[in-house]
Amino acid sequence: xxxxxxxxxxxxxxxxxxxxxxxxxxxxxxxxxxxxxxxxxxxxxxxxxxxxxxxxxxxxxxxxxxxxxxxxxxxxxxxxxxxxxxxxxxxxxxxxxxxxxxxxxxxxxxxxxxxxxxxxxxxxxxxxxxxxxxxxxxxxxxxxxxxxxxxxxxxxxxxxxxxxxxxxxxxxxxxxxxxxxxxxxxxxxxxxxxxxxxxxxx
Numbered sequence: 098x099x100x101x102x103x104x105x106x107x108x109x110x111x112x113x114x115x116x117x118x119x120x121x122x123x124x125x126x127x128x129x130x131x132x133x134x135x136x137x138x139x140x141x142x143x144x145x146x147x148x149x150x151x152x153x154x155x156x157x158x159x160x161x162x163x164x165x166x167x168x169x170x171x172x173x174x175x176x177x178x179x180x181x182x183x184x185x186x187x188x189x190x191x192x193x194x195x196x197x198x199x200x201x202x203x204x205x206x207x208x209x210x211x212x213x214x215x216x217x218x219x220x221x222x223x224x225x226x227x228x229x230x231x232x233x234x235x236x237x238x239x240x241x242x243x244x245x246x247x248x249x250x251x252x253x254x255x256x257x258x259x260x261x262x263x264x265x266x267x268x269x270x271x272x273x274x275x276x277x278x279x280x281x282x283x284x285x286x287x288x289x290x291x292x293x294x295x296x297x298x299x
Contacts, residue, residue, distance in 0.1 A: 150282040175214040184208040188281035198296040203287040
């Protein structure tokens with residue numbers, strides 16, 4: 098019995114030594130590696146390659162106007178009206194480090210005003226209207242789409258996406274609607290500065 102206990106203790110001791118010698122992931126929960134890259138600087142430099150938010154808004158607003166005009170040319174019954182104003186927020190999960198610890202955001206997203214036309218696009222004209230949207234939006238860099246969210250009689254809804262995270266939604270049911278959400282871009286001041294902002298001192 099004593100021999101067995103001695104053997105068991107020795108086995109446990111050897112197992113502990115082996116575990117110490119092996120990596121943490123082999124003997125316990127995974128331990129994430131230390132961060133060696135300045136995430137704030139890395140993300141800021143990625144956004145420096147994009148237009149600033151004012152430039153992006155001007156480009157997408159131009160696109161938005163052309164889209165409404167071309168859709169009306171295809172479906173003359175569409176009479177557009179603006180239903181809200183520009184909205185905005187700090188950038189979300191894609192570039193979380195840029196705005197960390199800042200009082201004023203360096204990186205922002207914008208939503209252009211929503212536009213609605215009373216009445217729906219007839220089913221027999223929906224495919225042509227969707228093609229108009231697809232052709233124009235691809236010219237402006239929306240190379241992902243249309244993603245069909247809904248395609249039923251008298252109820253159609255698609256989305257288009259650009260590499261900067263921007264999204265256009267286009268749908269028709271009782272009425273016809275358009276939205277444009279602009280992805281993450283630096284403010285004009287941040288891009289002019291060219292480097293991440295230092296955290297405030299309190």
